[in-house]
Amino acid sequence: MSFHSMWAELLPVGRSSASGGYRRFAWTDADADCRAWFEDQARARGLAHEVDRNGNQWAWLGDPAARDAVVTGSHLDSVPDGGAFDGPLGVVSAFAALDELRGRDARLTRPLAIVNFGDEEGARFGLACVGSRLTAGQLTRAQAHLLTDGEGVTLPRAMEAAGYDPDAIGPDPERLARIGAFVELHVEQGRALDLSGDRVGLASAIWPHGRWRFDFRGEANHAGTTRLADRHDPMLSYAETVLAARREAELAGAVATFGKVAVEPNGVNAVPSLVRGWLDSRAEDQTRLDTVVGGIEKAARSHADAHGIDLDVVRESFTPVVEFDHALRDELARILGTDTDLTVPVLGTGAGHDAGILSGSIPTAMLFVRNPTGVSHSPAESASEDDCVAGVLALADVLEGLACR
Structure with missing residues (x-):
């Protein structure tokens, strides 16, 4: 054949x-x-x-x-x-x-x-x-x-x-x-x-490459009645982290991608309580990869703190x-x-x-x-x-x- x-x-x-x-x-x-x-x-x-x-x-x-x-x-x-x-x-x-x-x-x-x-x-x-x-x-x-x-x-x-x-x-x-x-x-x-x-x-x-899970935990609330100033919206921290990933990758000559996201409760009229995003990052050498992922996590924690969000970062897989x-x-x-x-x-x-x-x-x-x-x-x-x-x-x-x- x-x-x-x-x-x-x-x-x-x-x-x-x-x-x-x-x-x-x-x-x-x-x-x-x-x-x-x-x-x-x-x-x-x-x-x-x-x-x-x-x-x-x-x-x-x-x-x-x-x-x-x-x-x-x-x-x-x-x-x-x-x-x-x-x-x-x-x-x-x-x-x-x-x-x-x-x-x-x-x-x-x-x-x-x-x-x-x-x-x-x-x-x-x-x-x-x-x-x-x-x-x-x-x-x-x-x-x-x-x-x-x-x-x-x-x-x-x-x-x-x-x-x-x-x-x-x-x-x-x-x-x-x-x-x-x-x-x-x-x-x-x-x-x-x-x-x-x-x-x-x-x-x-x-x-070298790996996958990291970023869990942004906020507070669920009504999208129509909750003042912006009163919200603890994890989607904002997640969005700012996605942009930070692009910036860090460009600076290091590497790649970084948030290609998968899960939202709870995932309602159109609800402020999320949890946004979970998965980061894939790869670089020509280990030093560059560490720099990129470290920079992304630093930015994520800064944005999370600014919005009253709890953040956990878990490395799910890694290949040197x-x-x-x-x-x-x-x-x-x-x-x-x-x-x-x-x-x-x-x-x-x-x-x-x-x-x-x-x-x-x-x-x-x-x-x-x-x-x-x-x-x-x-x-x-x-x-x-x-x-x-x-x-x-x-x-x-x-x-x-x-x-x-």
Whole structure:
């Protein structure tokens, strides 16, 4: 099956007719359909399909017990109304690259696997890369069991409803010990390749990044009868903090975004009692990130004090800077520089990935495919057919260079 036919088959799954974006959230019907598609692709190629204790899917060619396996893949879930390429491009390209290798009559000397990591985006339970974090021991079973979605459904309950055992989740060092290298192909989430005119790029590092929850607690009251001077309105402190985030990010050359907010009691004619906002911030290095988040929190506390608001700030997740394995990155650069006519620039990224989570346990690397709009986490996310094919061929060259030596 070609890249194009696989892409067309997966494209409708979990797509919203209203927005044109995707709602493939963990342990939902759309997620189950994506998992069924992955299993079908594995079976069609004679690969051994398995689901690990954390719900990640694997398709094996060769004996995984032989160890030193070369693994590729990504994820199939999405953010709310996300684009088609973020995650799925890496999985579809992995199967297409295997087909390309077989077309070349390449002889593997190492086991090869394709993986679909579960709940990478964290759209449902608020924590990114749950599947890979659990596998790498960066998230404990107890911590995972506390995760709850917006409807009050816990992760264990959602897993059970989908037919999986939540009591089995946890670190999987034996599985990681099988893997000698993991290479994740991903659509670029930015315009570096578009600006340089290159179709494929190689990742150098992932910026340090995290998520912080700001809880502004005020006093609920009547919107029509309460004097402005008598109000303790947390919405004002929240709004001023959003503006402060933009200013601090601009000063530091970083990014900071309040992209999610919850309001109580959430009535048109009521002064809120609680405004809860989630901050996502990322920077090229730790010092800049600390400066940005520290500046935002300082501004938030100042505005809260001015309006008689109580403020709690909770860091919900954090990932330090990830330098991809230098030896593996250099090997990929050598393979692509020798065996293809591609120019492959090396670039950093502000987006988190499963490859970044696994980098502390196994050698990892990433390839990026050009995104002409630079837009991601949106239906406007895109990549041309020619660039997608270039990505498949680059991935096939990399897999051949690593697994057929």
